[in-house]
Amino acid sequence: MARQILGAPLAQALSEQLGQKCKSLQCCGINPKLVIVRFGEQPGDIAYERGIIKTFRPIGIEVETIALPPDAPVEELLSTFRTLSKDSGVHGILPMRPFPRQIDDALARNAIPPEKDMDGVCDASLTGLFTGIQTGYAPCTAQACMALLEQENVPLDGCRATVVGRSLVIGKPVGMLLMQKNATVTYAHSHTRDLASVTRDADVLIVAAGKRGLVGREHVSPSQIVLDVGMHYDEHGNLTGDVRYDEVFDVVAAITPTRGGVGAVTSCILASHVVESAEKSLS
Amino acid sequence: MARQILGAPLAQALSEQLGQKCKSLQCCGINPKLVIVRFGEQPGDIAYERGIIKTFRPIGIEVETIALPPDAPVEELLSTFRTLSKDSGVHGILPMRPFPRQIDDALARNAIPPEKDMDGVCDASLTGLFTGIQTGYAPCTAQACMALLEQENVPLDGCRATVVGRSLVIGKPVGMLLMQKNATVTYAHSHTRDLASVTRDADVLIVAAGKRGLVGREHVSPSQIVLDVGMHYDEHGNLTGDVRYDEVFDVVAAITPTRGGVGAVTSCILASHVVESAEKSLS
Numbered sequence: 295m296a297r298q299i300l301g302a303p304l305a306q307a308l309s310e311q312l313g314q315k316c317k318s319l320q321c322c323g324i325n326p327k328l329v330i331v332r333f334g335e336q337p338g339d340i341a342y343e344r345g346i347i348k349t350f351r352p353i354g355i356e357v358e359t360i361a362l363p364p365d366a367p368v369e370e371l372l373s374t375f376r377t378l379s380k381d382s383g384v385h386g387i388l389p390m391r392p393f394p395r396q397i398d399d400a401l402a403r404n405a406i407p408p409e410k411d412m413d414g415v416c417d418a419s420l421t422g423l424f425t426g427i428q429t430g431y432a433p434c435t436a437q438a439c440m441a442l443l444e445q446e447n448v449p450l451d452g453c454r455a456t457v458v459g460r461s462l463v464i465g466k467p468v469g470m471l472l473m474q475k476n477a478t479v480t481y482a483h484s485h486t487r488d489l490a491s492v493t494r495d496a497d498v499l500i501v502a503a504g505k506r507g508l509v510g511r512e513h514v515s516p517s518q519i520v521l522d523v524g525m526h527y528d529e530h531g532n533l534t535g536d537v538r539y540d541e542v543f544d545v546v547a548a549i550t551p552t553r554g555g556v557g558a559v560t561s562c563i564l565a566s567h568v569v570e571s572a573e574k575s576l577s
Numbered sequence: 578m579a580r581q582i583l584g585a586p587l588a589q590a591l592s593e594q595l596g597q598k599c600k601s602l603q604c605c606g607i608n609p610k611l612v613i614v615r616f617g618e619q620p621g622d623i624a625y626e627r628g629i630i631k632t633f634r635p636i637g638i639e640v641e642t643i644a645l646p647p648d649a650p651v652e653e654l655l656s657t658f659r660t661l662s663k664d665s666g667v668h669g670i671l672p673m674r675p676f677p678r679q680i681d682d683a684l685a686r687n688a689i690p691p692e693k694d695m696d697g698v699c700d701a702s703l704t705g706l707f708t709g710i711q712t713g714y715a716p717c718t719a720q721a722c723m724a725l726l727e728q729e730n731v732p733l734d735g736c737r738a739t740v741v742g743r744s745l746v747i748g749k750p751v752g753m754l755l756m757q758k759n760a761t762v763t764y765a766h767s768h769t770r771d772l773a774s775v776t777r778d779a780d781v782l783i784v785a786a787g788k789r790g791l792v793g794r795e796h797v798s799p800s801q802i803v804l805d806v807g808m809h810y811d812e813h814g815n816l817t818g819d820v821r822y823d824e825v826f827d828v829v830a831a832i833t834p835t836r837g838g839v840g841a842v843t844s845c846i847l848a849s850h851v852v853e854s855a856e857k858s859l860s
Contacts, residue, residue, distance in 0.1 A: 425745055454770075462708055476768035487761070
């Protein structure tokens with residue numbers, strides 16, 4: 295029987311720390327503030343936004359949303375980012391992605407300055423991950439994985455860590471963060487041959503393939519720590535992950551559930567970025 | 578008995594192609610030109626420079642060297658890069674690194690614009706590798722490894738490729754290039770536990786640890802392709818690599834020798850970058 299790795303205790307502890315910091319900042323006349331920029335009213339975006347507001351309110355971080363028309367041209371988005379970049383009352387910018395079709399993703403991402411890029415989407419933030427010289431912030435989900443591993447006291451130095459998935463949102467960044475902690479990192483992905491033999495060798499397995507139920511009993515081994523980043527709804531409307539949780543649970547040493555696992559920490563990490571940015575505005 | 582992977586045939590073929598391109602460019606009034614920037618007269622730098630000139634002369638690429646005083650301040654280096662960046666007669670800049678102590682490496686690297694950054698040292702070039710969206714050029718040695726694998730028709734898609742070493746000069750970049758070809762990439766390094774078991778699993782093994790004789794018989798397995806990027810002189814003045822070549826040769830399927838292997842291709846890749854940059858100046 296595995297240990298469940300739950301996000302709630304970490305989220306709660308983080309939330310309290312950040313609440314204290316917010317109070318100090320407010321004494322200095324600074325109100326930490328995040329601006330979410332989205333196109334239209336996509337249900338996924340709205341749900342994510344609600345989750346953020348729910349996390350941020352008790353901490354004391356202000357959240358403002360700018361909803362552009364779904365067909366707004368790229369110039370409108372760029373000008374929005376420019377205005378927010380200059381506004382000293384705004385400490386962080388979070389774009390909801392993927393952007394609609396008319397938007398050039400790279401052009402838009404790079405219009406956010408790294409010091410306000412709360413989810414590590416611009417090239418300067420990503421370069422910091424690759425070079426190991428921090429510029430801006432890491433993508434929140436990748437950092438949430440690292441925070442959970444730290445909470446669990448997983449010895450990363452020299453361990454074998456396998457990341458399934460190579461997206462810029464989570465896979466590649468979390469691999470670089472693991473390497474900063476001196477893990478031996480393997481990137482597996484949709485072209486990997488005999489995925490099960492690759493994943494079984496890992497001490498730490500992070501599954502971020504975006505493919506429902508990809509990883510099952512045959513992919514895991516005892517004493518493994520498994521973090522499941524995937525989030526999907528099955529045909530009955532139940533939330534499921536990239537890992538077939540029920541199959542894997544009695545094999546591995548510890549695993550995150552889909553609900554209450556990595557996702558429960560991500561918006562707290564986002565909050566910590568906003569507070570850090572606000573603190574930097576002090577000096 | 579392994580097959581030797583030699584750089585000479587590839588270097589020769591590349592050199593001929595590039596020579597043709599140079600002739601065409603010269604007909605259009607463009608003389609491809611590289612400027613090497615170094616500090617003082619380090620023997621290693623001078624040897625590298627000689628190798629470049631020897632490769633570039635028959636191709637028809639001009640090489641100029643700017644030798645700054647060993648104690649030149651960073652401002653002098655930055656102003657040199659600025660002048661070269663603006664000079665339309667200069668198609669590529671190659672700084673000899675590591676820079677002396679008084680130079681801030683990141684500041685200096687990033688003063689080279691990606692379009693003239695022939696060895697992929699600036700952040701914009703490195704970001705291109707990490708995101709997979711090409712900006713500038715890949716580091717020459719990393720690209721030389723890829724060119725040799727292509728020459729050998731090594732099927733990279735889905736294969737297990739292990740890179741020993743995680744430097745920004747070769748390890749991390751070559752891993753990203755391998756991932757672009759859909760290999761399953763493992764980064765091993767000085768903190769890796771049981772290195773031999775990690776390296777034995779690989780179909781393609783690239784050793785770029787900068788540690789003489791690190792990899793021996795116990796680290797390899799049959800049917801492996803091994804590229805040895807290391808270059809060291811032993812106590813008798815003999816050139817040796819990161820791999821104990823004699824031990825490994827009769828185990829693996831194919832391996833590069835230290836002399837005449839990866840190194841024999843690198844300066845041709847550098848030449849290809851200069852010619853590409855010159856071609857871009859046409860349009």
